[in-house]
Amino acid sequence: MIGLTNATVRFGSRTILDGLTFAAARGRSLAILGPNGRGKTTALRAMLGFQPLNSGIRTAPSIVGYVPQYASSNQSYGVLDVVVMGRAAGLGLFGQPTPADIAAANAALDQVGATRFAGERFDRLSGGERQLVLLARALATGSDVLVLDEPGSALDLHNQQRLLTLLDDLRQQRDRAIVFTTHDPNHALAAADDALLMMPEGEALFGPVEETILPHHLERLYGVAMRMVDLSAADGAIHRCVLPAFAGRRAA
Template identity: 50%
Template structure:
């Protein structure tokens, strides 16, 4: 469970709120998507929820360990995938100790769960963007996180890898009962796996609701300042939905 109550944030020394009076409540196994234009506070909200930033107003309640998955692995050191995942155990390793056999076993389990076995000994800088993203998720799993916070997990991936990632996240929430919050620039992703969505309109205006309502055409059009269309189509007998921008409707003025 993770819940926000009247959450508000603005940067120190600035009068404009990024978001304000934001409430939501996510149960175990639910998924929430954070949508909004660049600079409207998606990552900031995620960091507040991860405890990396302190909200200016409001409170956050969580009943489980939080695993923050950054957009990219930023260390200049070419650690092996196994070493990276093992670092997820930091919380469980004392200041003057090193990981135990149990820590290593948990790291191996997490790697196996994500299906990265074959890559365990590879240097992380030799992996593709999609595989690196998976390694970071494995690290959060090794940390025994029950709430996953992902910062644009799919933004650097091709369509096929996006599908794999979404399938993995769906499995983690449905079968493992993980609570998942992710920022994304693709409303289709929200529609695909999320139960709820938060729209950050900027200027302190934020709304939260069921994903179908939040991804209504008029709402998204207002959110992005661009004509957005929802398309329903038949994909092998199963009805699917996608959301596309109508770029040609008039490019925004530069």
């Protein structure tokens, strides 16, 4: 499990988080949504232990698989080396990767469909490819908690679909807690069990996706009219999605 209980964070005279409580249990996936400046990143950093709390309780395991929002492209490490870095916590200060560590890294690359990159340099991959490698690194930690900071923000629609499909596959295995931040409620519909909506007035709404990712809640969250629609997939399945009022072109 990972989460915060009655957490408060202040920056000077400004209160960013005020008694915030939420958690992702093992076997559940949580999406955190909110407008710019509301505190999504602060909540994520506090949950990870990067941001001290003024009050409240943080609950987290000693090792968390973390995928940052942006992956630097100026690191000339090999892809396999980057993924093996996820095993660092178990190696000690001067430890060297063992065959078991290499095997775990290769298994993680295979799990995210990135085995073909194993022999390449990390800085020569595209943004979407680097994101997959960092997800493999997070999985290689062996932690049962996976945290991703806006994983789809820099990805095109095709790579967003790949990432969300992978996150949903991981969710359905029910063997870890998954937390990710996003600006797109459709990401929550695609890959989350629960959602935390950080309302602009300071309130937070936490609960199952079916009860939180609804037009009237999202209109309060973003100040934009929303509509829920059903789309038919190529395989005949029906997918629920959310459209803002500005989507599409106005009729002449």
